Amino acid sequence: MKLSTQILVAFTLVILLSVADSYTNYLLSKKVQLNSQFLARSEEIIRNSNKTHKTIIEMQSAFRGFLLTDDHTFLRSYFLGLNKVPLLIKEQQQLIDDDMTQHAILDSISVLHNSWIKYSELLIKSRKENPDSYKNLFDSSLKRHVGKKINDAIAEKFSRFDKIEYKARKHHTEMLLNSLRYARTFSLIFLTLIVIVGFLSTIFIMFITNKRITSMIRLAENISKGNFTIVKDTRNDELTALATSLNRMSEKLDQNIHELKNRNAELNKFAYAVSHDLKAPIRGIHNVVSWIEEDMENELSPELKRYLKIIPQKTRRMEALINGLLDYARLNLKAPSEHIDTNALVHEIADSIVPRNFRLEIGNLPDLFTERIKLEQVFANLISNAVKYTPQEDGLIQISCQSYAGVYEFSVKDNGIGIAIEYHQKIFEIFQTLREQNEQESTGVGLAIVKKIIDDQQENIIVKSALGEGAEFVFTWRNNKL
Template sequence: MKLSTQILLAFTLIILLSVADSYTNYMMSKKVQLNSHFLARSEEIIRNSNKTHKAIIGMQSAFRGYLLTDDKVFLDSYFEGLKNVPNLFQVQKKRIGDHNTQRTILDSIEMLHNDWLKYSEQLIESRKKDANSLQTILIKHVGKKINDDISKKFTKFDRIEYKRRKHHSVMLLTSLNYTRTFSLIFLTLTIIVGVISTFYIMRITTKRISSMVRLAENISKGKFTSIEDTRNDELTALASSLNIMSSKLDKNIRELKNRNAELNKFAYVVSHDLKAPIRGIHNVITWIEEDLDNQLSPELKRYLNIIPQKTKRMEALINGLLDYARLNINVPPELINTNTLVKEIADSIVPRNFTLEISDLPELFTERIKLEQVFANLISNAVKYTPQENGIIQISCRKFYKHYEFSVKDNGIGIAGEYHKKIFEIFQTLREQNEQESTGVGLAIVKKIIDDKQEDIIVISKVGAGAEFIFTWRNS
């Protein structure tokens, strides 16, 4: 399965859990809303029931006061009730709706109240006309019976409402608890799925990327290994590309080594073949000078003296080319005391009348022959271009975080700015071509070694102010 598909599945699962959580919360919130709405409506129903019952009781009390005192002031509350109670019944009917037990009870209360109203109107009329007929009606206790029935009906109505109210209160609390529980469950599942999927993808991705990084590091160090990746995803394609690159580089490096070996053999053969005629020319000139010394004119002797100089320069050029060709040879690194190495080189190159100053140089784990060639050519270059009388050569080093910076400084003739880059090209020299000491190969060898090591070298110099060569070097 592709890595992108795995990530998509993980995110899809998390999104589905979030959607399920949102849907559950929505449904629970609807139940909470319905139960809350019912409780609010129930509060209004109970309040209206108490208000209606209170209004009916007020009418009854006013009616009894009128019967006892014959004072019509008591009937004010009675007549006010006649206006308000029907409205209260209508409001209550709208709140409780149709087709339920409470509606039946409310209808029976309204009927009983209407019966009581008829009864009360009859008593009022009797009170106005004949006290005896009033007494006869009262003895039957019709009004008391109606009032008792109304009270019982209201009690039953309220009991049913309180029961429903209690049920919906429990439902409301249950819905709230369920909402919290489901939210916690889905949140926990989302976190678990997110953490597990993230950890899983990071683990397999990091592990495989680390193996690819190690492969790339091995390739950079010349170890052309390969890695196994059986997963069929995007990283597998990258691993396959790295394996192919490693294989091709390994093949190319082997071919290059074979060609370099052939070129080295060719260089040795060519140098031997080139040196043979040079030695022959030198021998012929020597024989001519020995056999015909008395017969040679001064001008001819001067020409014959130039020929050995040219042949020696040619031999020096051939030796320089051989040294340049040997730079392709790799030797294992070793621990080197740079102080000891530089002193040994200086003893064989620097004249005794020079002042040589060597600061404390570090120990390095590196290829000895290449570092030796760099110092030998730089010190040799300093000797060649420094006057013998007051010659000073200073060799120092500075340590940085990841590398060392070496300096070889002299007080020689210096180098003009336009030649600072040109001197590192092969066969480029500041001396005359007939001077055998300089072949123009030494600094080219230094530059090639520095470039192969991926280091840097610069020259700081002015004409007549000496020269300082600064190069960097790292441990292998």
């Protein structure tokens, strides 16, 4: 599975869980809304029921007050209730929707209330118009408890109506609380699942990605160090393509380096063979010239003798050039690092190169862990170069070292003829020399060898000089242990 597909699957799963959470909360919120609406309507139903019952009770109280006192002011509440109670019962019927039991109770209350109204109207009329008949009618009604039975029946109906409503209200209250609990529970569950899935997906993708990227970085570092390994990646995704490309590059570089080493070996063999073959005729020419001088010394003219003396100079220069070329070719050879007392190394080189009439000043040089042969070649060529281009009288060579953040900066300074600024880079090219071509001791290879060694070590070398003011070569060298 591709990496992008894995990320897409992880995000899709998280999104699906979020959608499921939202949908569940939506359904629960609808239930909460419906139950809340029912409870709000139930509150209004209870309030309306209490209001209706209270109005009927006020009518009954006004009716009894009139009968007892014959005071018509009591009938004000009675007549108000005649108009108000039917409206309240109608409003209640609209509020309870299609609950048949409550509708039936309301219908019963309405019938009983109408019966009571007929009963009360008969007594009120009799009280107003015929006091004698009223007394008989009142006594008979009182003995039969007509009004009380109707009032008790109405009160019982209202009690039953409210009980049904409170029961339904309690049920919907529990449903509302359950919906709220479920909403919190499901939200917590889905949130936990989203966090777990997101966290595990991220950890999984990071683990497989970082592990593989780390292996590829290690491969790239190995390639930079010349260790052309490969990385195994069996997954079929975008990183696999990168791993395949790196493996191909590693294999190609390994093949190229192997071929380059073979060619270098062939070139070294060729250089040795050519040098041997070139030295033989050079020695032959030198011998022939010596024989001519010995056998025909009395027959040679002064001019011819002068020409014959030039030939050995040229042959010696040719032999020096060949030896320098061989030294330059040998720089590719790798030697193991070792502990070196740089101070002792420089003194040993200077004793074999610097003339006794030179002044030599060597500072405090450090101990290094590096390739001895290469550091020795650098110092030997720089000191030799200083000797060649410094007059014998009052010759001074100064060698010192400074350390900057683990990097050693060496200096080889002389008070010789100096180097013009335009030649500061040219002197590091092979076979480039500031001496005349017929002077055999300068081949133009020494500084080229120094430059090549410094570049191979990934270090730097510069020259500070002006014509007639001496020269200072400054180069850096690292301790392999750091």
